[in-house]
Amino acid sequence: MRLTGKTVVLGVTGGIAAYKSVEVVSRLRKKGAAVRVIMTENAAKLVAPLTFETLSNGPVSVDTFAREGAFDVQHITLAKAADVFVVAPATANILAKMAWGLADDMLSTTLLATKAPVLVAPAMNTGMWTAEATQRNCEILRERGVRFVGPEGGFLACGDEGAGRMSEPAAIVEAIEAILCPKRDLEGLRVMVTAGATRERLDPVRFLSNDSSGKMGFAIAEAAKERGAETLLVCGVTTAEAPADVPLVRVESTQELYEAVTGRAGDMDVIIQAAAPADYRFAQRFPEKLKKQSGAPLTLELVENPDIAAAVGKNKRSSQTLVGFAAETEHLRENAKAKLKKKNLDLIVANDVTQPGAGFNVDTNIAALITEEGIEERPLQSKRALAEDILDKVVELRKRAKAE
Numbered sequence: 001m002r003l004t005g006k007t008v009v010l011g012v013t014g015g016i017a018a019y020k021s022v023e024v025v026s027r028l029r030k031k032g033a034a035v036r037v038i039m040t041e042n043a044a045k046l047v048a049p050l051t052f053e054t055l056s057n058g059p060v061s062v063d064t065f066a067r068e069g070a071f072d073v074q075h076i077t078l079a080k081a082a083d084v085f086v087v088a089p090a091t092a093n094i095l096a097k098m099a100w101g102l103a104d105d106m107l108s109t110t111l112l113a114t115k116a117p118v119l120v121a122p123a124m125n126t127g128m129w130t131a132e133a134t135q136r137n138c139e140i141l142r143e144r145g146v147r148f149v150g151p152e153g154g155f156l157a158c159g160d161e162g163a164g165r166m167s168e169p170a171a172i173v174e175a176i177e178a179i180l181c182p183k184r185d186l187e188g189l190r191v192m193v194t195a196g197a198t199r200e201r202l203d204p205v206r207f208l209s210n211d212s213s214g215k216m217g218f219a220i221a222e223a224a225k226e227r228g229a230e231t232l233l234v235c236g237v238t239t240a241e242a243p244a245d246v247p248l249v250r251v252e253s254t255q256e257l258y259e260a261v262t263g264r265a266g267d268m269d270v271i272i273q274a275a276a277p278a279d280y281r282f283a284q285r286f287p288e289k290l291k292k293q294s295g296a297p298l299t300l301e302l303v304e305n306p307d308i309a310a311a312v313g314k315n316k317r318s319s320q321t322l323v324g325f326a327a328e329t330e331h332l333r334e335n336a337k338a339k340l341k342k343k344n345l346d347l348i349v350a351n352d353v354t355q356p357g358a359g360f361n362v363d364t365n366i367a368a369l370i371t372e373e374g375i376e377e378r379p380l381q382s383k384r385a386l387a388e389d390i391l392d393k394v395v396e397l398r399k400r401a402k403a404e
């Protein structure tokens, strides 16, 4: 009864997958959770509210103006009661309403009022899911911290095949449990995460850099912190918002990142290097803005920067776990495997940064987790979900190393 004492408010919208949410309620109740169900009018046409009432052992709200008790403003009561607010299935319509703050029925009104973490399980036709409007709405929701489970690919009720199928009830309940009972398996560990791009200055107004936003490293640091680790972020230049509760050291150049990381590496149990340091810097840094030379070509010399991951790898203690990333545009696995070895890493996260939805400055990534033992592929998923996978792998590697 892992969820005893927790209240899940479940919003059911008008998708054919609504019948699967009946099983979500049943599974949650078996784990001890109290479940309050809100249905949209369309959902109530697909599955009788009585089914949800019977399984949740409570009233089902559909109408904003129905009154539960004499002075009970129901949508506010439910918004406050939730330890987690789940929308399953979530249609394109409710995602759009959530993204833009529309509140025109019981469910959307309650969603707007809630302060609880929100999880959505989208379900719709592939065309609707991939539509630019829906994807933009999802981006807005993700940026706001709404979590997603699915959708999965497969055969859809409309006869199409593709992404849009609601995740299975077991996966939805697992995602709910991850929110309500977060793992604390990194407690007692010190984890350093690097994030963002470095800048190599040429003169006071120009620099050499790359597109790293910091999103990947921030997602890892946030997840590590939530899982109980004493977490430190060392980051270069970033455009994403850093997690508020993780201490952060700012640097600009690769040399500064090198000093910040190597100076602290000895105190760390786990080091995860998601930053994109510039491999080269200008041989000469000009104190004043370089002037144009009336059409003559300008040749600038670059010199190699230190390799931070390799330096950390060289001084690795046997109790440490070192994770690097490989940002590749070709020969992903081969290049990443070579870096794993050369930098003495325990794990390398290989991402092909040319793939849509992967790499720089997006909320998602596609990765292969490569260790000496083998390769595990991870499909397109949020950077936060990939962060959890990386940390799961770190925990597994540390357990194995301890046992040996």
Ligand code: PMT
Binding pocket: 195, 196, 211, 212, 213, 214, 215, 216, 217, 254, 273, 274, 275, 276, 277, 278, 279, 305, 306, 307, 308, 309, 310, 323, 324, 325, 326, 327, 328, 339, 351, 353, 359, 360, 361, 362
């Ligand atoms: O920040 P985002 O917008 O979310 O983008 C995420 C990301 C694409 C930056 C991230 O997923 C990623 O791939 N990070 C590694 C980028 C990189 O520098 O890859 P690389 O293959 O050049 O380097 C391999 C490893 O060595 C990396 O762990 C890197 O941090 C490290 N390195 C690289 C150069 C250098 N001089 N010193 C290093 O330690």
